[in-house]
Amino acid sequence: MVHRILYAIVSLSLIVSTTGVSQTNPVIDIFPKGTTLHGNIAYNKDTLNKHLLDIYLPPNAKGKVPLIIFVHGGGWLGNDKYADIGYMKKTVAEIVSNGFALASIDYRFATQAIFPAQMQDCNRAVSF
Numbered sequence: 001m002v003h004r005i006l007y008a009i010v011s012l013s014l015i016v017s018t019t020g021v022s023q024t025n026p027v028i029d030i031f032p033k034g035t036t037l038h039g040n041i042a043y044n045k046d047t048l049n050k051h052l053l054d055i056y057l058p059p060n061a062k063g064k065v066p067l068i069i070f071v072h073g074g075g076w077l078g079n080d081k082y083a084d085i086g087y088m089k090k091t092v093a094e095i096v097s098n099g100f101a102l103a104s105i106d107y108r109f110a111t112q113a114i115f116p117a118q119m120q121d122c123n124r125a126v127s128f
Contacts, residue, residue, distance in 0.1 A: 044124050
């Protein structure tokens with residue numbers, strides 16, 4: 001019985017730890033076929049998960065392309081770099097289809113860092 005409980009605890013901890021480590025992009029299928037994803041790029045030279053951005057390049061992009069910075073909504077309290085893309089499918093697809101790159105950024109929430117840290121994070125991402 002003790003072995004079964006121990007096995008269940010170890011199995012559960014492995015599941016929890018591996019789901020936290022592997023990050024997949026849940027919105028890449030929204031973008032046009034051939035879109036190049038550069039995901040989870042650290043923009044602030046630290047290890048905070050909220051200091052990451054994704055860059056979506058249009059298919060067949062050569063050289064420099066114009067870039068649109070996508071800052072998700074949430075009142076500085078919620079959501080992430082994928083949240084608003086889900087209901088703006090047509091808009092983001094049109095942006096990339098028309099030759100623009102899109103950078104979707106994450107930032108620290110007001111519950112994690114005192115304002116104006118959120119705006120400073122956004123500025124750092126843009127400066128990156």
